[in-house]
Amino acid sequence: MSDRSTMQNLVLILGIVLLPRACALKCYECIPDLSGSCAQTTKECPSNTQCGSVRVTSYAGNSKLVDIKAKSCAAAEECVQASINFGVSQTLLTSKCCTSDLCNSQDAPEGSISSPNGKKCFQCDGNDCTKTLNCNGDEDHCISTSVTSGGQKVTVKGCASKVVCSSTQSAQIAGIIGTEISCCQGDLCNSAISTTAGLLLFVTPLISLVLFS
Template identity: 30%
Template structure:
């Protein structure tokens, strides 16, 4: 009798375990990777148990011929974190990154459209850009826009050769401070936030330059 009860208990646990494993939710995600603004219309699919991801990276330059785009979609097997940031450097260089995670059938199918704003936010940063050395021979002052309210210094190194790929300063979103990650299939960027440009010096220069004019007017009036 005891043996019969033990066997029934074992079978019950076994059947329950098989049912639990077999009932793990799974669904399909769009799977693709392309390096152009217009990705192929036909895409593959993958089966997900954790979720789908949708990622867009874009490096805008003064010429569309040198712009870089990387769009990736697929299933994530471990963890996935939403992340959006952007940085505008000197010489009209701007990098934007967005990664979205979702957990429904083909929820990553639509392409990500990067957002930007031209509305000044009152912050001004030193700006420059170089692909030859970790310094800039000439710098300008850049008026930051949108959510890019921090001044940044960034270095990009080639993952294979460890050679310099880029160096620059400019405006960036707050979450770029102390950021270190791989982007654009082979570049490791390391960023840190720096001090914004102060307007006090400009005000002082204006006051000094206007002093002789004020003295001259006083002499004329007196």
């Protein structure tokens, strides 16, 4: 065997041995429990993922109801910013992703409520779902869903970012109550049942926790 062939075989063997290690990105993981607290650990992530930090903040008016932080491996499509606005409450999702070992040591930044964008959707006040809601920021879809309150299902309507309504969104969104949402585009289009997007929401009472898969 020639020296050239020997060198090629050696490079091939080294590549086979070293490549899996090179592709195994190590990230911090911190998956909160229902109280919002978590113990930070490290884990090796699958290929084609990044290290991610996510933060979910819910507001009722100017009062902060929920501020949940999590860290884990994340697919590129899970590195998003999103907003869901039901009028009585607004929930903001922010994320921060990176591609080097243990680079997700910092929490994702806290989201802030944006200014109205001119789009309008229906919202519900009890059983009256004819009130008009001004959408904010990148909330370019109207949504309808239902939540369980006091043992009864209650319809809620409002505004949402496009990513929340995307049927191709592969992020795992888990929670106490899982329910499908319906999305549509166009002012005040959510007065009736619209196209279902197969996305689960975590609601307490609306949305309070989003976890990476």
